[in-house]
Amino acid sequence: MTDVTFAPAGRLRGSVVAPPDKSISHRAAIFGAMASEPVSITGYLHAEDTHSTLNAVRALGALVEERGEEIVVRGVGLRDPREPDGIIDVGNAGTLMRLLPGWLAAQEGRSFTLDGDASIRRRPVDRIAVPLRQMGAEIEATDGRFPPFTVHGRRLHGTSYEMPVASAQVKSCVLLAGVAAEGATTLIEPQPSRDHTERMLARMGVQLHRSGRHLTISAADELEAESLVVPGDASSAAFWLTAGVLVPNARLLVKNVNVNWTRIGFVRILLRMGGVVVGGLEDPTDDEIPGHEPVSDLDVAAGPLEATTVEPAEVPLAIDELPLVALLGCFAEGETVVRGAEELKVKESDRIATVVDGLNGLGGDLEATDDGFVVRGTGGLRGGEIDAAGDHRIAMLGAIAGLASKEGVTVRGMEAAAVSYPTFTDDLAHLLG
Ligand SMILES: O=C(O)C1=C[C@@H](OP(=O)(O)O)[C@@H](O)[C@H](O)C1
Ligand SMILES: C=C(OP(=O)(O)O)C(=O)O
Numbered sequence: 001m002t003d004v005t006f007a008p009a010g011r012l013r014g015s016v017v018a019p020p021d022k023s024i025s026h027r028a029a030i031f032g033a034m035a036s037e038p039v040s041i042t043g044y045l046h047a048e049d050t051h052s053t054l055n056a057v058r059a060l061g062a063l064v065e066e067r068g069e070e071i072v073v074r075g076v077g078l079r080d081p082r083e084p085d086g087i088i089d090v091g092n093a094g095t096l097m098r099l100l101p102g103w104l105a106a107q108e109g110r111s112f113t114l115d116g117d118a119s120i121r122r123r124p125v126d127r128i129a130v131p132l133r134q135m136g137a138e139i140e141a142t143d144g145r146f147p148p149f150t151v152h153g154r155r156l157h158g159t160s161y162e163m164p165v166a167s168a169q170v171k172s173c174v175l176l177a178g179v180a181a182e183g184a185t186t187l188i189e190p191q192p193s194r195d196h197t198e199r200m201l202a203r204m205g206v207q208l209h210r211s212g213r214h215l216t217i218s219a220a221d222e223l224e225a226e227s228l229v230v231p232g233d234a235s236s237a238a239f240w241l242t243a244g245v246l247v248p249n250a251r252l253l254v255k256n257v258n259v260n261w262t263r264i265g266f267v268r269i270l271l272r273m274g275g276v277v278v279g280g281l282e283d284p285t286d287d288e289i290p291g292h293e294p295v296s297d298l299d300v301a302a303g304p305l306e307a308t309t310v311e312p313a314e315v316p317l318a319i320d321e322l323p324l325v326a327l328l329g330c331f332a333e334g335e336t337v338v339r340g341a342e343e344l345k346v347k348e349s350d351r352i353a354t355v356v357d358g359l360n361g362l363g364g365d366l367e368a369t370d371d372g373f374v375v376r377g378t379g380g381l382r383g384g385e386i387d388a389a390g391d392h393r394i395a396m397l398g399a400i401a402g403l404a405s406k407e408g409v410t411v412r413g414m415e416a417a418a419v420s421y422p423t424f425t426d427d428l429a430h431l432l433g
Contacts, residue, residue, distance in 0.1 A: 004414040004425065006402025008383075009243070009432060015253035016240055016427045018232025020045035022420045024196050024258070024293065026053045026095045027172070028228045029064075031200055032073030033057035033081070034103055034176075035223040043230040044071045048419045052091035052116075056100060059084040078103075078180050078222055083110040087148065090116040092348060092390075092419050097147065098128050098169035099197075102176030105137035107153030115148035119348050119390055125149050128173045131161045135177050135185070158183030158219065165343065166190045166316040171215070172197040178217040179206055186216045193316040194262045196293070200228065203291040210287045231258035231295045236421045238266050238321045239396050240431075244300030245275040246331055246404035252300050252431065259296045261285065265317030267298075269325055273308050273332055276301040305332035307377055312340020319343060322372075323355045323397045329375030330364045331404065338372035348419070349391035358386040358394060362401055362409060383407035392419035399428065 025045040030053065032039035044050065054064050054071075061082035063074040076082065081104065090097040097114055104112045115121075126145035133139060135156040141149035158181050163170055171187055175197050178185030190213070198215070202208055204225045207218040237257045244252040259267075261282040271277060280296035305328060310318070315338070318325070322338055329336030344351035356368040359375075363382030367374045383405035388395035395416040402409030417424045 001413045002415045003410055003412050004399070005408055005410045006399045007408040008405055009247045009250070009403040011433060012243060012247045012250040012252065012403065012431050013433065014431050015255055016431060017255045018237040018257045019421050019423060020230040021233040021258050022047065022049055022235070023095060023194060024200070024230045025050040026093070026099065027196055027200050028230060029053045029057055029073060030099055030103065031204060031223055032228070033060060033062035033075045034078055035075040035204070035225065036077040037224060038072050038074045039225055040227045041071050041073065041230065042069060042227065045230065045233070047422050048091060049093040049096065052089065052093045053096045056088050056090065056096060059088055078220070079107065081107055083112065087113045087115045090114055090120060092117050092119055094120065094123050094347070095169055097123070097125065099172045099176060101128055101132060101151045102173035103180060104151045105132045105135065105153055105177050106156045106180035108155050110153045111150055112153070113148055113150045121147050123147070123346055127165065127167065127170050131159065131170070131174045132177055134161060135159050135181055137177070156181035158185040160186040160188070162188040163190060166193045167343070168193040168197070168316070175201065175217050179220050179223070181219055184216055184218050186214055189213050189215065191313050191316055192262055195260070195289070198289045199291060199293060202289045208289055210289055212287070231293045232256035233420070234258050234263040234266070235320045237298065238324050239400050241267065241270060241275070241277060241298065241300050242324045242327060243400050243403055245270065245302055245305065245328070246400070248302055250302045253297055254300065255297045256295050257298050259294050262317055265314050266321035266324065269308060269310055269314065269318060270328065273305045273328055274303055275305065276303050307332045307334030307336040309336070310338040315341045315343070320393060323351060323393055324400070326355045326359055326366060326373055326375050327397060327401055329377060330359060330381050331379065332377040334377055336375040336377065341372040342370065344372070347391070349389040349394060351391070351393070354389045354391060354394045355397070358398065359401065361386055362405060381405045383409050385410045385412060388413035388416045390416050392416045392421065396421065396424055399424070
């Protein structure tokens, strides 16, 4: 385990290019493997989670050539993944674990077992097993709902499924099954969630139609795209936006950020709290499904903050950034409340517990609730030690807390950052000059 100390930042200036988007990289590799013709992917994220995805698609028979900035995936087509010799190891990647079975469930007569690390074994898969069974698949999970689990592929039929939780992973899984099923599949979403799957499938020639909460996908014979481009990750960029707001006199430019409106709920919350962020944010696209991802450079500066309440409908659009909302709340005037975020309990760690305990250990005044947390702003944080609990977002949360604290923060287990952002400490060193 690596302990790293982050001292209060005297100066934080300059520009940083957001690392490639993790969600979109997973999708590009999986959809590339589902395609019949080679797909060139520019800007693929080289991190632990997305390497698990490359290994998974290789195990299914796809060829992956790495050529510097570009990777080329030579897929096996919608109906020809190979049955691997052993398990498919998803490592720490929940997105891989929940998306891939959508495709695999449609492979008649073949079985696939997925497993991962200790954290992944605590993350439920019944949320995908329920709709996939409804479409005709057979799934056996440990204790009925955890990895390791086995997907027995069957001829799938389209369905209509009302999702109990707003989850882009569940939505994507059902859409992938829908592409390879017979007939149309309709999903009814409780609230909008990130829409990268819809955008990328539309770009790859699949017919998708949205009408309010209803999303319908038609089966396709093949997926097709010569090239896919991965933009910068808004969730990774959020660490720099937070640092830019909290560190006195900071001035940062975060370049090439994906500003898809379903990913920038955090920026909207930050603006509401008084943060200064300037850039070309996307407006909601309503029922339209664009075939691209918008990007912008974001300029951020330090400033005084006010508390806010994050309502349940905002949660899916800022889910991975809610730990940073808690950190901002420590520095804001008043009481910051996050509601409707019980999903945080089933991430890489129980993020209600790790955020509340972690920031309280640094001098914060937070209280866990059943569905989120309450943060009483104290104007700052003393500092101290925080355990990343094997969770990349908690590791980087601790680092940013350290920069903004009075005495600095030691993060225990900083290596966890490599799951989504392996160059995090190098980028920070550059900004500290
Ligand atoms: O679809 C995706 O790429 C993701 C969806 C979210 O999970 P849920 O679908 O479980 O909300 C998010 O927390 C995760 O980091 C990535
Ligand atoms: C929850 C996350 O990812 P995943 O579900 O893919 O493990 C995350 O990156 O914060």
